[in-house]
Amino acid sequence: MFSTKLKELRSLKGITQEELANILGVRQQTIGKWESAITVPRLPMLQKIGAFFNVSVDYLLGRTEEPHTNVKVTPSTDLTPKEEREIEYDLEDMINSMASAAYESDNGEQEDIEALQATLRAAMIQAKRIAKKKYTPRKYRKD
Template sequence: MIGERLKNLRKNMGYTQDDLAEKLSISRSSLSLYEIDKRDPDSETFNKIADFFNVSLDYLNGRTDDPNPIRDVDQDLHDEHNYTKELEDFLKDNVTTAMFQDYGDWSDEEKRDLLQFLKGQKALREQNKGK
């Protein structure tokens, strides 16, 4: 499977075998053997290929058809902001405000831990409703 994926990635980027082999610091003959699945790259070369094309190792191995299952950092920051907003909304309630008077002094890690705990409790409650 790696051969077909590697060849498609190389062609989509407009590289010849010679071009790509040079960029990866491998011989063209090795690259050719990888592309026809006659030889597997060693782990260092395998990682170089994934890094060069910005795809996951699972994609190269054929375990997934999504070349970039790694989450986007911007999306992670957006999600983090949403989690913080949820927690702040929760803490606006008078009862919870009394319980968490020193919330403003908490570290970001403590706030994230609390949010994860609350989400887990919510998920359990919803799961139990279905029973």
């Protein structure tokens, strides 16, 4: 669903993948992967994309047909960029190991895959937070 929405919004705005990549601070190949449903960006990037196109993250992910909502999702500030990258790499590994055939399916199943990715990402972020809280010695905690 995200890939379709991104292509649609980019076309409506009349910009190329390269132009969007420059605006978002990513490579053109990254935009291509997003539009081909190979990968899905992390929440902070989804928020940046939503802000650029003036739509909600829920709309980008196909959770609502309304482009605008009053609900705002705030990015996680308690994970380091390295930890967020690790989650993304682990998530990508999980999805790829599930079955490469799933990526060759029709759009209906692709939406299911994107929903699964979003759910797994949220679970992995929560697990990382719990592990940090549980296993970080008190003298190094910031709370």
